[in-house]
Each structure stands twice: as structure tokens, then as C-alpha cells.
Amino acid sequence: MPRRYLTTPIYYVNDRPHIGHLYTTVVADALARFHRFLGEDVRFLTGTDEHGQKIEKVARAEGTTPQAVADRNAPTFQRLWKRFEVGNDDFIRTTEARHRRGVEALIARLDAAGDLYVASHEGWYCVGCEAFYPEKDLLDGRCPTHGTAAEWQKEENVFFRLSRYADRLLSLYEKGVDGRPFVYPETRLNEVRSFVASGLKDLSVSRTSIQWGIPFPSRPGHVVYVWLDALTNYLTALGFGSGDEGLVARYWPSGDGRGDVRAVHLVGKDILRFHAVYWPAFLMSAGVPVPSQVVSHGWWLRDQMKMSKSVGNVVRPDDLVESFGVDALRWHLLAEMAFGQDASFSDESFLARYNADLANGLGNTLSRVVRMAADAFGGKTPSERCDDNEVMRAAAKAASDWRRAFESYRLQEAADAIRALVTAIDGYLTAREPWKLVKAEGATPALHRIHHNALEGLRVAAVLLWPIAPAASAEVLRRIGCAAPEAGPREGDLEWGRIPLGAPLVPAPPLFPRADAKAYFAAHDAHKETPVTDQPKPGATPDGVAPSAPSAPSAQSANSPAGAAPAAPAAGVPAAAAAAAPPSAPSETPSTSPSAPAATSAEGGARITIEEFFRTDLRVAEVIAAEKVERSKKLMKLRVRIGEEERTLVAGIATAYSPEQLVGRKVVVVANLAPARLMGIESNGMVLAASLPGTGEPSLLAVDPSVPSGTKVK
RNA sequence: GGCGGUGUAGCUCAGUCGGUAGAGCGGGGGUCUCAUAAGCCCUGUGUCGGCGGUUCGAGUCCGCCCACCGCCA
Numbered sequence: 001m002p003r004r005y006l007t008t009p010i011y012y013v014n015d016r017p018h019i020g021h022l023y024t025t026v027v028a029d030a031l032a033r034f035h036r037f038l039g040e041d042v043r044f045l046t047g048t049d050e051h052g053q054k055i056e057k058v059a060r061a062e063g064t065t066p067q068a069v070a071d072r073n074a075p076t077f078q079r080l081w082k083r084f085e086v087g088n089d090d091f092i093r094t095t096e097a098r099h100r101r102g103v104e105a106l107i108a109r110l111d112a113a114g115d116l117y118v119a120s121h122e123g124w125y126c127v128g129c130e131a132f133y134p135e136k137d138l139l140d141g142r143c144p145t146h147g148t149a150a151e152w153q154k155e156e157n158v159f160f161r162l163s164r165y166a167d168r169l170l171s172l173y174e175k176g177v178d179g180r181p182f183v184y185p186e187t188r189l190n191e192v193r194s195f196v197a198s199g200l201k202d203l204s205v206s207r208t209s210i211q212w213g214i215p216f217p218s219r220p221g222h223v224v225y226v227w228l229d230a231l232t233n234y235l236t237a238l239g240f241g242s243g244d245e246g247l248v249a250r251y252w253p254s255g256d257g258r259g260d261v262r263a264v265h266l267v268g269k270d271i272l273r274f275h276a277v278y279w280p281a282f283l284m285s286a287g288v289p290v291p292s293q294v295v296s297h298g299w300w301l302r303d304q305m306k307m308s309k310s311v312g313n314v315v316r317p318d319d320l321v322e323s324f325g326v327d328a329l330r331w332h333l334l335a336e337m338a339f340g341q342d343a344s345f346s347d348e349s350f351l352a353r354y355n356a357d358l359a360n361g362l363g364n365t366l367s368r369v370v371r372m373a374a375d376a377f378g379g380k381t382p383s384e385r386c387d388d389n390e391v392m393r394a395a396a397k398a399a400s401d402w403r404r405a406f407e408s409y410r411l412q413e414a415a416d417a418i419r420a421l422v423t424a425i426d427g428y429l430t431a432r433e434p435w436k437l438v439k440a441e442g443a444t445p446a447l448h449r450i451h452h453n454a455l456e457g458l459r460v461a462a463v464l465l466w467p468i469a470p471a472a473s474a475e476v477l478r479r480i481g482c483a484a485p486e487a488g489p490r491e492g493d494l495e496w497g498r499i500p501l502g503a504p505l506v507p508a509p510p511l512f513p514r515a516d517a518k519a520y521f522a523a524h525d526a527h528k529e530t531p532v533t534d535q536p537k538p539g540a541t542p543d544g545v546a547p548s549a550p551s552a553p554s555a556q557s558a559n560s561p562a563g564a565a566p567a568a569p570a571a572g573v574p575a576a577a578a579a580a581a582p583p584s585a586p587s588e589t590p591s592t593s594p595s596a597p598a599a600t601s602a603e604g605g606a607r608i609t610i611e612e613f614f615r616t617d618l619r620v621a622e623v624i625a626a627e628k629v630e631r632s633k634k635l636m637k638l639r640v641r642i643g644e645e646e647r648t649l650v651a652g653i654a655t656a657y658s659p660e661q662l663v664g665r666k667v668v669v670v671a672n673l674a675p676a677r678l679m680g681i682e683s684n685g686m687v688l689a690a691s692l693p694g695t696g697e698p699s700l701l702a703v704d705p706s707v708p709s710g711t712k713v714k
Numbered sequence: 715g716g717c718g719g720u721g722u723a724g725c726u727c728a729g730u731c732g733g734u735a736g737a738g739c740g741g742g743g744g745u746c747u748c749a750u751a752a753g754c755c756c757u758g759u760g761u762c763g764g765c766g767g768u769u770c771g772a773g774u775c776c777g778c779c780c781a782c783c784g785c786c787a
Contacts (some may be wrong), residue, residue, distance in 0.1 A: 184774085187719055191785045194717050198786065269784080338727060341720095342783085349726085349739090356739060360752055368749030375748085414737075426753055435748035510750045 001258040005034050005039040005251035005291075009275075010047040010094065010233050010268055013073040017080050018301050019345060020268065021334050027297060028088045028266045030334060032264045033467035034406045038491055045237050046081065047092035048074045049230045051223070056212040066212040070095055084326050089648075092237040094229055100214050103224060103232045107217050109286035115161040118219075121204070125153035138253055139639070139648060158206035158219055165281040166200045172280060177229070177259060177292045184409065185340040188269060188296045192276045197301065203278060211309065215711035224662070231279045234265065240516065246595045255289025263291040298342040319349055323520065327469035328354050328512065335415035335466050341677050351517045356413070361422045368429070369458060370479055373451040374505040376438050381455060381481045383501045384448035390455040392496050394424035395460040397621070399494050399532060402464050411468070418464050425457040443670045459499050463489040468671050472511065479506040618688070618713035619671040620703050626662040638662065638687065642670050642671055642709060647651025651687040668701045 008028045011021050025046055032044035050070035060065040060621035066431050068680060070106065074093055081088060083587040095229035095390060104112040110116050126143035133143065133150060140607055175195045183189035206222035207213065213223030231673075234238075239249040255262045267275050280290040321329050321450070332350050337359065339342040434450045462476035466488050474484035481503035573576040636654040649669065653662075688701045703713075 188720050189786080193784065198717085273785085335727080341727090343726085352725095353738065355750095363754045364750050366749090368753080370749095372748045419738080423753095426749095429748075430746075430754045433746080433748085437745095438748085511749080514750050514752075605774095606770060 001037070001041050002035075003262070004253055005030075005045070005238075005263040006042065006045040007234050007263075007265050008043045009265075009271060010049040010092065010230055012049045012052070012054070013070045013077075013400055014016040014058060016073075019333070021077070022080070022084065022329075022339070023300060024266055024297065025081060026084060026333055027339075029084075029088070030330075030411060030467040031264075031406070032087060033470065033488060035469060036488060040289075041250070041344070042239075043247070044088045045090050045092060046056055046077075046086070046088045047090075047233055047237065048077055048094070049226070049233075050093055050095045051229055052073065052226045053210045053212070056210055059212075059292070061538055067095060072569070079398075084330065084640050085608035087470075092233050094233060096190075098239070098242055099233060099236040102241035104217050104228055106232050106282065106286050106288075107224070107228075109288075110160060110282065111455070112558075113285045113287070115164065115285045116205070117161070118156060119159050120154055120156045122152065122154040126150050127156075132307055155208055155264050157191065157204040157208070158222060159202045160282070160285070160641055161698055162203040162278070162281050163200045165284050166196055168284055169196050169277060171201075171280060172290060177253070178262070182280075182290075182293060183272070184295045188276075188340075192272060196277060211615060215588055219263075219629060227274050227278060228282065229544075231274060231282065234279075234291070236262070240288075242517070243682030245441060248261040253289045253292055257307075260317055262293070264293045264295055265291055266295050266297070269296045270299060274287050291478040291582055296340065298337065298340055300337070300345045301342050302648060320347065321491060324354055324515065325472075326511075327472040328358055331358060331415065331469050331472075333470050335411060339409050339411055342659045348517070351515050351520060354512065355517075356421055358512035359510070361419055362465075362472075365422050365425055366458060366476055366479060367509060369451065369454045370505050370507050372434060372438075373455060374507050376434070376443050376447060376467070377502075377505075379505055379506055380447035380500065380508075381499055381503045382452040382502060384445045385456075385501065386449035387497060389428075389453050390450075391428050393455040394421055394428075395457055395494075395496065398424075398464060399460065400562055406467070414464070415468060416580045418461055418468075420466070421457060421461045425454050425461075427445040428457070429454055456496060456499050460494060460496075463493045475511060479507050479511075561634050619669055620713060621667055621669045621671075621685075621687075622709040623662045623665050623667060628673070636662070640667070640669060640685070642669065642685075649687065651689075652686065655699070665700070666703045666709065668703055669686070683705055 006028050008024050015021070028046070029045060032042050035042045040137060048070070050066075055066045055069050058354050059069045060502065062069070070093070074578040078091055081091075107116070114337055121132070124138055124141075125132050126134060126148065132153075132155075139147075141150060142148060157247070165648070170193065173189060173196070181189055183192055193544060203225075205228045206216045207217060208221050209221075209224060210223060213226065214229050216222035216224050235241075235248065235252065236250055239245050239247050251263065253263055265275050265279075275294045318333075329350075331369065332353050336345075336349065336353060371402065374380075374579045377383070398417045401417040401420075402414045405411065405417060417546050425462050429450075432450045434447055434454075437444070437447050437450070458480055459482055462473045462482075464481075466473040473489075477484040477489075482499055619642050623638055623640050626636055626638050636657065638649050638651055668688040670688070
């Protein structure tokens with residue numbers, strides 16, 4: 001039996017989960033379900049990365065231990081995955097003993113292979129950053145971020161002979177594993193290849209500057225580099241180094257092509273290098289076979305920008321889920337993104353897709369078929385079957401398209417295949433007009449056959465839906481009189497004609513009630529002051545099921561979209577929709593980012609609270625030096641003084657201002673903006689400027705020259 | 715700067731071996747009435763980023779250029 005090992009990255013517990021984490025995990029879950037559907041032996045792993053400096057810092061700030069911080073945050077991920085129907089078999093935390101033992105075992109192998117050595121590194125060190133800087137990045141010997149004097153420091157590290165593995169890695173990229181490319185998609189393989197081809201330096205795999213990590217074996221004072229620690233989770237979760245390696249034998253490829261075992265790591269493109277270069281090199285050194293494939297996906301963007309916690313434009317999953325249900329979001333994530341590419345997330349596109357695919361499409365077709373058949377046959381499924389018809393052919397085509405799509409990670413095409421099948425059922429019904437037949441002739445055998453076909457088509461659609469939206473899949477099956485197996489459907493369920501004859505149908509309120517976009521946004525704007533909830537609320541939202549229809553309580557709880565915004569405006573906005581917290585996404589356009597489009601009033605209706613505004617630390621700053629950034633039309637590198645502090649920042653104002661016009665000038669800056677690299681320069685702040693209509697030409701905000709630098713603006 | 719990628723209908727994207735461009739969504743028109751103001755039918759002459767080349771013929775191959783993105787430096 002084919003065996004499949006699927007992993008997500010382990011998520012850093014310093015982060016609150018957002019839609020990026022959710023996407024990776026839902027993709028992995030869908031793939032795992034697809035392989036289970038095929039009857040394969042699947043193991044699906046996710047977990048949390050709990051070591052490192054950031055956790056240490058948070059703990060210090062809170063006066064608690066790093067372990068306590070990890071213990072507090074890890075369950076947030078576990079709860080979220082549970083809520084999102086993620087069927088992982090294991091959840092590994094890097095602070096677990098099983099993980100530490102496995103990391104120690106791997107390091108022992110690297111050492112035995114002669115690939116570890118100690119060397120000292122010296123250079124300019126910023127205590128604030130806890131990092132070394134190349135001399136060219138320093139500004140007058142000062143840290144570009146903190147403006148404090150850098151110190152010449154010496155650190156001793158354990159190094160891994162990464163350079164030794166360049167040829168073997170290149171050969172891995174060239175040949176792939178078992179006839180498939182090692183990295184998917186191809187464009188990412190190219191990146192990795194050129195990175196390795198350009199030369200590999202040995203990798204420092206220990207740290208002395210932090211304490212929160214796995215102690216480096218026989219190197220007191222050193223902890224294991226977080227990536228060596230983290231990557232090893234894929235093996236330690238299988239029991240590597242524990243003495244019981246049954247799962248390793250079962251789910252990790254043997255490396256010699258024996259057995260059909262594939263280990264696939266799903267990753268975001270930002271961590272590709274660690275997975276496609278360092279990780280296989282570690283494994284080669286340790287004499288462990290490399291994984292089968294590293295599959296890299298794109299990012300969800302918001303307003304054309306990468307979502308980032310510090311920018312404050314992170315989409316949190318809760319908001320839309322409160323109103324539309326878990327399965328609606330899973331569907332949207334998988335159907336909307338062209339796998340591997342970046343995609344833009346917006347509430348508008350979510351609602352549009354929700355209505356088109358789920359409300360008008362699947363949900364409506366389910367309603368019409370169940371209602372009609374139940375009315376015609378006394379609440380039961382038809383008792384005649386039909387094995388040669390266009391719905392059957394459409395179902396077969398959908399199944400094969402769907403399968404091909406899943407096998408090549410084109411999940412959006414898998415969703416397309418389901419939509420096409422639903423469309424075929426709708427077209428079939430329109431052509432056969434069973435509502436006329438029943439009036440004219442009653443429940444004839446012909447009428448039975450027509451409804452059999454429609455219901456069978458829906459049954460197949462539900463089976464195909466299972467990896468993408470498992471709860472909705474089960475609910476469709478239940479309503480059309482099919483028992484949904486606990487473990488989910490299997491390949492044999494695609495066989496035509498499996499719907500039981502004469503079984504009870506379950507009419508119920510709309511599975512995906514149509515959303516009224518206007519009402520939805522009105523409700524959100526009116527409740528802007530609602531605090532953002534990070535915690536997923538378990539269980540269902542009670543409201544919003546259409547009134548007066550016979551309801552199906554148990555099944556509603558799993559994935560009820562809770563009414564969305566009803567067609568009836570004004571009065572009846574359901575509590576669920578109203579309470580859903582809006583994404584805290586002030587759509588600002590940093591003047592430091594020349595590529596970002598000018599801010600428009602697209603989200604102009606959305607109000608923020610005074611507290612939200614005060615998260616932005618605006619300060620008066622004096623420009624003390626300015627120079628144009630080479631090879632950039634718009635960017636100007638500025639040195640500014642904010643009170644006592646000096647900083648470097650980059651602003652997209654070079655088209656309108658010369659350096660001479662800027663020096664000595666007082667400007668307003670966002671002082672607590674996360675650093676960003678622009679043309680290789682780290683920018684620490686953003687200068688405020690009006691963006692003139694049409695040209696987008698910047699015009700700096702003026703401030704009275706007498707106002708002292710550092711003054712807070714509010 | 716080096717390497718790689720992208721640029722196709724209002725939007726999101728498909729376009730295999732070169733043969734006078736497609737889907738979904740949105741928009742417009744029509745229609746049925748079983749269904750969630752849902753469904754179904756009709757409706758796209760788009761400089762396929764630009765210029766040049768190869769070819770009987772290029773979105774599809776080659777060269778140059780422009781814009782954007784990614785990786786690296």
C-alpha cells in the first residue's frame with residue numbers, strides 16, 4: 001500500500017495564527033484527505049516551533065519563562081486546527097523530550113560524519129539586535145536600526161560543513177526523487193538551484209547569544225540553531241532517535257526506491273531554502289534519505305502587500321468564519337489561489353465566491369433537488385436508477401479532472417471540477433423539467449430516474465468535496481440519504497449508483513445561505529469598535545438558520561454558515577455577522593513603499609477607534625542627511641533625528657524632492673513601523689506625505705519648524 | 715548587478731507539439747419557475763507588455779527593450 005507522509009512547517013509560537021498559517025495547514029489537510037480517499041496509508045504532521053530569541057524576549061518582558069509562553073500559545077494552534085477540521089495525526093512541539101532526543105541523535109550523526117567543527121566568528125555586533133552586521137551596513141560605526149555604537153565581538157560557533165554537499169544537492173535538484181522534481185513548482189526549483197550553484201558557505205548551527213533552545217551536545221553554553229532544531233521535527237515526530245523507529249521505517253522514504261513511500265513537506269515560499277537546501281544536506285550528512293518533495297506555495301496578500309503582523313494588515317481567520325462557516329473559508333482558500341502563486345485576499349472576493357460557488361451553486365442545487373425529490377417520492381430517494389446519462393458522464397469527467405488536479409497540487413482546478421459537476425446537474429434539471437413531469441404524470445419511473453441522476457450527481461460532488469470541505473461534504477451526503485462514513489469517503493464511492501434507493505431524504509434550511517454583501521459590510525462598519533478576537537470560538541454560532549424550516553440540529557453545528565447577512569436589510573442582521581470582528585487593516589500606503597498603490601477611499605467607509613489610531617506612533621523628526629538611492633527613481637535614503645535618537649529610513653519621495661530641499665526640514669514619521677528592506681537598505685520608519693491625485697506625486701506633511709524633533713503627533 | 719519568473723477580456727487566471735485566442739466571476743439581454751431574487755440560454759473584433767526576427771503561419775520559437783515580482787549579491 002502506498003504510504004504518504006505530509007507535513008506543514010511547525011509554526012512559531014510567538015505568532016498568533018493568521019490566514020497564512022491556515023492556508024498551509026488546510027492545503028496539507030486537503031492533500032492528506034485526498035490520499036486517504038485513495039486508500040493510502042497517510043500520516044499528517046503539524047506542530048509548533050517553540051525555541052528562539054523572540055520567545056525568550058517575550059518571556060522576559062512578561063516576567064515569565066519561555067516554556068510558559070510556549071505552553072500558552074501552542075494550544076491556540078491546536079484549537080484552531082481542530083476547529084478547521086484539520087485531521088493531523090500528530091502535533092509536535094519542539095520543547096518536547098522526544099524532539100530534543102531526536103535532535104541530539106541527528107547532531108551525533110552529523111558529528112560522526114565529520115561535518116561539525118568549531119570556529120570563531122568576529123565582527124561588528126549590535127547588542128540591541130543581538131546580531132552581527134557587515135561593516136558596510138553600519139552607519140558611522142553605528143547600528144542602522146538602533147543608532148547605537150556597534151561593538152567588535154567574537155563568537156564561537158559550531159559549524160556544519162554545508163559546502164561539502166553542494167554537488168550532491170545539485171544532483172538532487174537535477175534528478176529529483178523517484179522521477180519527480182525535488183522542489184515544486186519549477187520556478188522555485190530554479191531559485192534553489194541557483195542559490196546552491198552560486199556557492200555554499202558552511203552554516204553556523206549553534207548560538208551562544210541565546211539560552212532558550214536545545215543545549216548543543218557537548219558544547220556548554222551553546223544552543224542548537226533554531227532551524228537545525230526545527231527542521232528535525234519531521235523526523236523526531238516519527239520517533240527518530242527514540243529507539244523505536246517503527247514510524248520512521250513506515251513513513252520515511254528508504255532512499256533506494258523500495259516501497260511506495262513519499263514524504264512531502266509543504267512550505268511557504270519564504271522558508272523554501274531551509275527545506276530544500278539545509279534540510280537535505282543535514283540528512284545526507286546523517287545518512288538519512290532525503291524527503292521526496294518540497295512543495296512551496298505563495299502568499300496571501302492584502303492590498304498588494306505581504307501580510308505582516310507589524311504592518312497590521314493581517315487577515316485573521318475568525319472574522320469570516322463567524323459569519324460563513326469553516327468550510328466556506330476552506331473552500332475559498334483552496335479555490336481562489338492559483339497554487340504556487342501569490343493571491344490577494346479580500347472580503348469582497350470571498351463574498352463573491354461564496355455566493356457564486358456555494359450559495360448559488362452547490363447549496364442551491366442541493367436544495368432544489370432534495371425538495372423536489374422529497375415532494376415527489378414521499379420524503380425518500382428515488383427507487384429507480386439510471387446508468388447511462390449525461391450527469392453520470394459529467395460526474396466521471398469531474399472525478400478524473402479532480403484527481404489529476406490533486407495529484408499536481410492544482411487545488412483550484414479540483415474546485416473547478418466540482419463546480420462543473422454542479423453546473424451539469426443544474427443544466428440537466430433545466431433540460432428535463434421534472435417539476436413539469438410530476439404535475440403532468442406523477443411519480444413515474446422516468447421521474448425516479450431523473451431524480452436519481454441529479455442526486456447521484458450531488459453525491460459524487462459531495463465525495464469530491466470531502467478533502468476541501470469535509471463537514472459540508474458529510475452534510476450534503478446526509479441530506480440526500482447517504483450515510484457519510486466516519487473516516488470519510490473512499491475511491492469506491494465514486495462508483496455510479498451508490499445512493500440507496502428509497503432512503504429518507506433530509507430537507508433542511510440552506511446549507512450556504514446567500515450572503516448580502518451590502519448588509520455584511522454595513523454590519524462590519526457599524527461594529528468597527530468590536531475588539532479583534534484572536535481566539536476561535538469553538539462550536540457553532542446559534543443564529544442565522546433560516547426560521548420556520550425544519551432544521552437539522554446536529555449537522556448544522558459543524559459548518560453552519562450562520563445566516564451570513566440575510567437578504568432582508570435593516571433590521572435583521574444576525575448577531576453572528578454583527579459580532580464578527582473586522583480585520584484590523586488600516587489601508588495605509590507607506591510612503592516608503594513605491595510599489596504600493598495610492599491609498600484610495602476603497603475602504604473609506606471603515607472607521608477605526610482612537611485606540612487603534614494610537615497604535616501608530618507619529619513623531620516629528622528632523623532630516624539630518626539625505627541621498628538618493630542608487631538605481632531607484634523614487635527612493636531617498638534619509639537620516640533623521642527623532643528626539644535623542646537617529647535613524648535611517650527610506651522614503652519614496654525622490655521624484656519630488658532633492659536632498660538639499662530635505663536636509664534640515666521637519667517631517668512627520670511613523671516611528672513604530674517594523675523595519676523593511678528597500679533596495680538593500682533597512683528602513684526604520686515612514687515619512688508621511690500626501691499622495692497627489694493622478695500622479696501620486698508625494699507632498700510632505702508640513703510641521704512648524706519650531707516644533708522640537710521627537711514631539712508626538714496626535 | 716547576476717540568475718529566474720511574470721506581463722493574455724473589467725477582475726482572477728487557462729492556453730499542451732507554433733495553425734487566424736479560452737474559462738470562471740462581474741456586466742448586458744432573454745427565459746423557465748422545482749430551488750437560496752437561485753437555475754438555464756445568449757452576449758467578449760481583447761494592439762495576447764513593446765519593437766524586430768525566424769516561419770506559409772507566433773500569445774506559443776529567437777533577439778532587444780519596458781514594467782512588475784522572486785532568489786542571490
